[in-house]
Amino acid sequence: MQAQESRTNYLNANYGIRSWLLTVDHKRIGLLYLGSVTFFFIIGGLFAGAIRLELLTPAGDLVESDTYNKLFTMHGIIMVFFFLIPSIPSVLGNFLIPIMIGARDLAFPRLNLLSWYIYLVGSSFTLYAMVTGGVDTGWTFYTPFSTSMSNTNVIPTALGIFINGFSSILTGLNFIVTIHRMRAPGLTWFRLPLFVWAHYATSLIMVLGTPVLAITIIMVGLERGFHLGIFDPALGGDPLLFQHLFWFYSHPAVYIMILPSMGVISEVITCFSRKRIFGYEFVAISSLAIAALGFLVWAHHMFVTGMSVYAAMIFSFLSFAVAIPSAVKVFNWTATLFKGSVSFEAPMIYALGFIGLFTIGGLTGLFLSSLGVDVHVTDTYFVVAHFHYIMVGGAIMGYMAGLHFWWPKISGRLYPEVWARIAAVIIFLGFNLTFFPQFVLGYMGMPRRYHAYPDEFQVLNVMSTAGASILGVGYLLPLIYFAWSMRYGPIASSNPWRAAGLEWQTPSPPPTENFEVTPIVTQEAYTYPVQEVTVG
Amino acid sequence: MANAIATAHEHAHQHQFDDAEQQHSASSLGMWIFLAQEIMFFGGLFLAYLAYRTAYPHAFVTASHHLDVQLGTINTAVLITSSLTMALAVHSAQLGKQRLLLVFLVATLVLGGIFLGIKSVEYSHKFHEGLIPGPFFSVVSGDSGQQQLFFSLYFAMTGMHALHMIIGFVAILFLIVYTLRGKYTAAYNTPVELFGLYWHFVDIVWIFLFPLLYLFGRH
Numbered sequence: 001m002q003a004q005e006s007r008t009n010y011l012n013a014n015y016g017i018r019s020w021l022l023t024v025d026h027k028r029i030g031l032l033y034l035g036s037v038t039f040f041f042i043i044g045g046l047f048a049g050a051i052r053l054e055l056l057t058p059a060g061d062l063v064e065s066d067t068y069n070k071l072f073t074m075h076g077i078i079m080v081f082f083f084l085i086p087s088i089p090s091v092l093g094n095f096l097i098p099i100m101i102g103a104r105d106l107a108f109p110r111l112n113l114l115s116w117y118i119y120l121v122g123s124s125f126t127l128y129a130m131v132t133g134g135v136d137t138g139w140t141f142y143t144p145f146s147t148s149m150s151n152t153n154v155i156p157t158a159l160g161i162f163i164n165g166f167s168s169i170l171t172g173l174n175f176i177v178t179i180h181r182m183r184a185p186g187l188t189w190f191r192l193p194l195f196v197w198a199h200y201a202t203s204l205i206m207v208l209g210t211p212v213l214a215i216t217i218i219m220v221g222l223e224r225g226f227h228l229g230i231f232d233p234a235l236g237g238d239p240l241l242f243q244h245l246f247w248f249y250s251h252p253a254v255y256i257m258i259l260p261s262m263g264v265i266s267e268v269i270t271c272f273s274r275k276r277i278f279g280y281e282f283v284a285i286s287s288l289a290i291a292a293l294g295f296l297v298w299a300h301h302m303f304v305t306g307m308s309v310y311a312a313m314i315f316s317f318l319s320f321a322v323a324i325p326s327a328v329k330v331f332n333w334t335a336t337l338f339k340g341s342v343s344f345e346a347p348m349i350y351a352l353g354f355i356g357l358f359t360i361g362g363l364t365g366l367f368l369s370s371l372g373v374d375v376h377v378t379d380t381y382f383v384v385a386h387f388h389y390i391m392v393g394g395a396i397m398g399y400m401a402g403l404h405f406w407w408p409k410i411s412g413r414l415y416p417e418v419w420a421r422i423a424a425v426i427i428f429l430g431f432n433l434t435f436f437p438q439f440v441l442g443y444m445g446m447p448r449r450y451h452a453y454p455d456e457f458q459v460l461n462v463m464s465t466a467g468a469s470i471l472g473v474g475y476l477l478p479l480i481y482f483a484w485s486m487r488y489g490p491i492a493s494s495n496p497w498r499a500a501g502l503e504w505q506t507p508s509p510p511p512t513e514n515f516e517v518t519p520i521v522t523q524e525a526y527t528y529p530v531q532e533v534t535v536g
Numbered sequence: 537m538a539n540a541i542a543t544a545h546e547h548a549h550q551h552q553f554d555d556a557e558q559q560h561s562a563s564s565l566g567m568w569i570f571l572a573q574e575i576m577f578f579g580g581l582f583l584a585y586l587a588y589r590t591a592y593p594h595a596f597v598t599a600s601h602h603l604d605v606q607l608g609t610i611n612t613a614v615l616i617t618s619s620l621t622m623a624l625a626v627h628s629a630q631l632g633k634q635r636l637l638l639v640f641l642v643a644t645l646v647l648g649g650i651f652l653g654i655k656s657v658e659y660s661h662k663f664h665e666g667l668i669p670g671p672f673f674s675v676v677s678g679d680s681g682q683q684q685l686f687f688s689l690y691f692a693m694t695g696m697h698a699l700h701m702i703i704g705f706v707a708i709l710f711l712i713v714y715t716l717r718g719k720y721t722a723a724y725n726t727p728v729e730l731f732g733l734y735w736h737f738v739d740i741v742w743i744f745l746f747p748l749l750y751l752f753g754r755h
Contacts, residue, residue, distance in 0.1 A: 103552065104551060104552045105551070105552035106552070107552065107553075107562040108562075109552060169573050173566055173570060173573070174566075176565075176569055177562050177569065178562075180565055181558060181561055181562040182553075182562070207569055207572060208573065209576070210573070211573045211574070211577035211579075211580075212579065212580045214577060215577050215578070215696075218692070218696070219580070219584065222688070222691075223688075226669075228669050228670070228688035228691060229669055229670075229681075229684055229685060230584055230688050230689065235681035235682065235684050235688075236588075236591070236595075236679075236681050236682040236685055237685055238587065238588075238591075241583075241584060241587055245580055245584075513551075518554075
């Protein structure tokens with residue numbers, strides 16, 4: 001124990017605020033991101049709480065409709081751009097990718113720090129916009145409302161998202177180059193952990209999708225600020241062109257959120273089944289297939305815009321096609337569980353929760369890709385429930401699984417397992433109580449984005465709000481016990497889960513250089529069962 | 537002595553890399569990926585142009601007659617020449633000829649400056665002719681709105697291109713300063729090489745912009 005306390009690691013290598021704010025160590029930058037995305041998760045969660053509180057009663061009695069418009073807009077913007085997109089890549093990806101591939105750091109450490117500062121600048125613009133009156137366009141910024149009708153803070157918000165995009169692009173660029181050029185000797189592509197494959201696919205979307213959003217935001221800004229009329233119907237411009245450009249990024253953005261989670265699940269499922277993953281190559285390649293197909297499905301957000309029926313059929317087909325690689329993953333995880341020696345530690349509870357919730361989210365996605373059903377449920381709570389099953393039930397469950405799984409590595413301490421399991425179950429139950437009723441509400445015809453609704457929808461809305469408060473408690477618990485464990489948690493060994501992977505072969509927490517000697521890889525990934533070896 | 541060798545070794549590459557060769561190949565790949573995202577960035581504008589050009593071919597041809605082909609042609613020649621001087625700068629850097637490198641960087645800087653100068657003259661002409669989209673747009677005709685679309689795209693596309701030129705202009709200034717300090721040698725000249733890629737990319741964007749905006753439909 002004593003030896004472990006005194007060993008130099010990335011946390012105690014040096015102290016002081018400067019050593020954090022000017023750090024180029026990918027592990028410290030991961031923690032900087034952890035702090036900032038947690039902050040935005042709380043802000044976004046408060047907006048969600050206000051929304052659910054308003055919807056407790058049928059009358060619009062808590063807030064004005066204009067205020068309500070701002071609440072759901074800001075909830076969406078904060079959660080999508082400042083929490084979900086950076087969450088797993090910037091926190092866990094940053095921390096783990098170099099260690100998983102046996103490198104000392106990312107290829108461009110200073111660029112990595114710059115990404116974090118860009119994130120801060122971008123989020124400050126958006127926060128400023130929110131403090132000084134907010135914005136009410138919906139997170140989708142549809143024109144012409146965003147360009148000429150809305151009199152809220154569209155420009156500063158959009159500027160914040162534009163700036164933040166560069167953070168995403170640079171992170172993706174850094175990951176791609178790192179994975180290509182920095183792998184340890186012997187670590188071939190098909191020996192890489194699936195977490196790394198998932199982040200490679202994610203990075204491709206970040207690099208190729210985000211700039212399209214950037215230029216689209218510029219066009220909206222030029223139109224709003226300088227009367228350039230690119231989407232202005234009065235001049236013959238086409239507001240639908242905006243929707244095409246917006247969804248060309250924003251649909252793949254959903255895969256930016258879900259793919260890293262899938263990477264986490266592959267690591268966790270194998271560890272707690274004590275088995276090699278079933279069909280490694282298929283799981284690896286399916287990440288790339290999701291990234292590629294994900295770029296070709298955007299117009300399924302626009303089936304009711306009067307687009308050509310032939311185009312609609314093609315986009316419907318492609319949206320069905322993207323379900324294939326997603327299903328490959330789900331089936332392979334399930335097959336990995338088969339005859340494994342499964343145990344139910346907290347990360348595993350999240351991972352199993354992910355599989356169930358992602359399956360519901362994915363299958364209801366197929367309802368929405370079907371042209372007829374989509375017309376019936378467009379802009380209803382069915383859509384809201386569907387994408388929350390993917391983004392919260394999928395992406396955030398994966399994020400929580402990953403945080404718990406690698407917490408001993410990150411902090412060098414163990415979190416309290418019992419509390420963590422309780423929290424995981426609370427989150428699972430609270431989530432389902434919040435969002436499952438919304439499927440029913442949407443199918444019954446309750447439209448999204450209104451602060452009042454007919455009386456007959458109240459029972460289901462009360463259930464949803466009750467679920468949201470349970471979910472809130474579930475998210476609060478990890479915040480408390482993670483903070484507690486940083487100081488009082490038992491010291492973690494280098495490999496508390498007896499997991500495979502290079503990150504478990506270096507001490508917890510790792511030294512600044514990650515490895516004392518660059519590892520040489522001679523095996524495939526997930527060589528379970530792993531003999532217990534403790535380093536440091 | 538051993539210490540001196542260790543220091544020289546450290547200067548050759550950053551700590552996360554095993555050797556200078558790995559560092560160079562990582563930087564180079566990074567630049568290509570950056571250019572890939574640049575293509576997607578400009579791609580959004582080109583898509584908008586394509587959509588409206590197809591929808592309103594006549595108005596776009598009429599509007600394009602307000603552009604000054606002479607100045608556009610001169611600028612194209614200036615920019616292509618600057619790409620040549622940039623290529624020569626990279627070549628000189630790789631041969632370790634620091635004086636030549638300096639000459640060619642300055643030449644590229646001057647040519648880039650001329651391009652931006654001519655562009656601003658063009659912009660001011662457009663301003664005086666009332667071709668700025670918005671309330672002061674002065675073209676009076678049935679398809680005035682669609683002509684405004686053309687000019688919106690003209691300013692957005694050439695504006696974004698000019699912004700990239702300005703960023704490049706500033707970057708050359710840095711390269712010149714470092715060249716004067718003798719930082720680039722035959723063994724280490726990655727920044728010059730990578731900036732060359734960027735400069736050529738910005739040049740190629742113009743090679744597409746010029747015919748699309750100035751030439752198509754004019755006889």
